[in-house]
Amino acid sequence: MxxxxxxxxxxxxxxxxxxxxxxxxxxxxxxxxxxxxxxxxxxxxxxxxxxxxxxxxxxxxxxxxxxxxxxxxxxxxxxxxxxxxxxxxxxxxxxxxxxxxxxxxxxxxxxxxxxxxxxxxxxxxTVALCAAMVALYHDGVDAIGGTCGLTLPWEGRGRGKYQGEPVLVLGGAGSVGQAAIQLLKLSGFSPIITTSSLQNADWLKQLGATHIIDRKLPSEAIGAEIRRITSKSFTTVFDAAGLPETQNFGYDLLASGGTMAAVRPDAVQPEKKVEDKKSFFMFGGVSLPQNRKLGTSFFSKLTEMLERGDIKxxxxxxxxxxxxxxxxxxxxxxxxxxxxxxxxxxxxxx
Ligand SMILES: NC(=O)c1ccc[n+]([C@@H]2O[C@H](COP(=O)([O-])OP(=O)(O)OC[C@H]3O[C@@H](n4cnc5c(N)ncnc54)[C@H](OP(=O)(O)O)[C@@H]3O)[C@@H](O)[C@H]2O)c1
Missing domain, CATH: 3.90.180.10 (Medium-chain alcohol dehydrogenases, catalytic domain)
Known part of the structure; x- marks a missing residue:
């Protein structure tokens, strides 16, 4: 052999x-x-x-x-x-x-x-896209952890659907953060606010982030920057850093009915949790049976998205x-x- x-x-x-x-x-x-x-x-x-x-x-x-x-x-x-x-x-x-x-x-x-x-x-x-995709767009049937339940931007009229809605990506400079920013851009969210070291700001703007806030600022200062950008609270927060401090920060900014996806196990303080704000730890493994339907749809359109430069x-x-x-x-x-x-x-x- x-x-x-x-x-x-x-x-x-x-x-x-x-x-x-x-x-x-x-x-x-x-x-x-x-x-x-x-x-x-x-x-x-x-x-x-x-x-x-x-x-x-x-x-x-x-x-x-x-x-x-x-x-x-x-x-x-x-x-x-x-x-x-x-x-x-x-x-x-x-x-x-x-x-x-x-x-x-x-x-x-x-x-x-x-x-x-x-x-x-x-x-x-692949891994970064699958993690972000499963967390943002899974239809919820047998979803592991949870889902933000957004409409697929690569099928039907889903592209641009969330125009005018703000979204927050904590830790945008990581591979998963970059993937989330690009998918959320396809979904039409605006502004797309992210936290990152500032040397990565130009690159993240090329990917679709509209505002980059220095992730090393104290959380009160990050919060104040966000409030200057939008007065709306967020129906979707994506925590691509997944640290206890970023998860708790993101959860506080969720609107009633909003959902936060995190890349690491849920670390939102139990006393903070309320019924109408969801947070979950996603598992992006696309080969899992629960993720296969979504993965099949995504991979069938991925080549086109790469050719168009939708995903870099x-x-x-x-x-x-x-x-x-x-x-x-x-x-x-x-x-x-x-x-x-x-x-x-x-x-x-x-
Ligand atoms: N659950 C899943 O399915 C799944 C799938 C993939 C990855 N993950 C997990 O997701 C996490 C990220 O993975 P990755 O591949 O994206 O990692 P990565 O590319 O190595 O992430 C590095 C980035 O993390 C950023 N960062 C570190 N601490 C931060 C903080 N406090 N606030 C904001 N940004 C911070 C850094 O930002 P700056 O450069 O701006 O300093 C750096 O660019 C890992 O914990 C990984 O295990 C989970």
């Missing part, structure tokens, strides 16, 4: 170690992908440091992937061999992990990338030394990056 190089997390709280894995055979509705670029996500170091999410070890992680289709399972009609695509991995399932040279992916959660988009750029997008990739920093380079790069990600995605090249593994 042909083999490939793979990066394993050997055990719970364990170390990463290079090894080999078989080159998989795609099953029904799966594609085999030659991984050209694998984006790094906080989840990759969170699994190692906190021993959460994954139960079976050794495991191959990696959930943000761009590459070339080299094999097609039964029933796959949207793709052919040689297509350049982006897709997501399934955390905890090694054959669907991106930290190896070849992986399996679900065809419904895969989209072609435009000719002018690099693999590196494409590898910045994050800025990239390439990690040297192929798969082995991922280990120190995860340390760097854990220490904190600003407005950039770290991207590894599994094919460059020596």
């Amino acid at each position: 042909p083999e490939q190089k793979a990066l394993y997390l050997t055990e719970k709280f364990g170390a990463f170690s290079m090894g080999t894995a078989p080159i998989y055979k795609p099953g029904p509705e799966e594609v085999l992908v030659r991984v050209e670029a694998a984006g790094l996500n906080p989840a990759d170091w969170i699994v190692q440091s906190y021993g959460v999410i994954v139960e079976e070890y050794p495991v191959i992680l990696g959930i943000d992937i761009a590459g070339t289709i080299v094999g097609l399972g039964e029933g796959v009609t949207r793709f052919k061999k040689g297509d350049r695509i982006l897709t997501g991995g399934k955390i905890g399932q090694s054959d669907h992990g991106g930290f190896q040279q070849y992986m399996l992916a679900y065809d419904f959660a895969t989209a072609k990338i435009p000719d002018e988009m690099s693999f590196d750029e494409a590898a910045t997008l 990739p994050n800025r990239i920093e390439v990690v040297p030394n192929g798969l082995e380079g991922i280990v120190p790069a995860l340390g760097k990600l854990k220490a904190g990056v600003s407005c950039v995605k770290l991207v590894a090249h599994p094919q460059e593994t020596v």
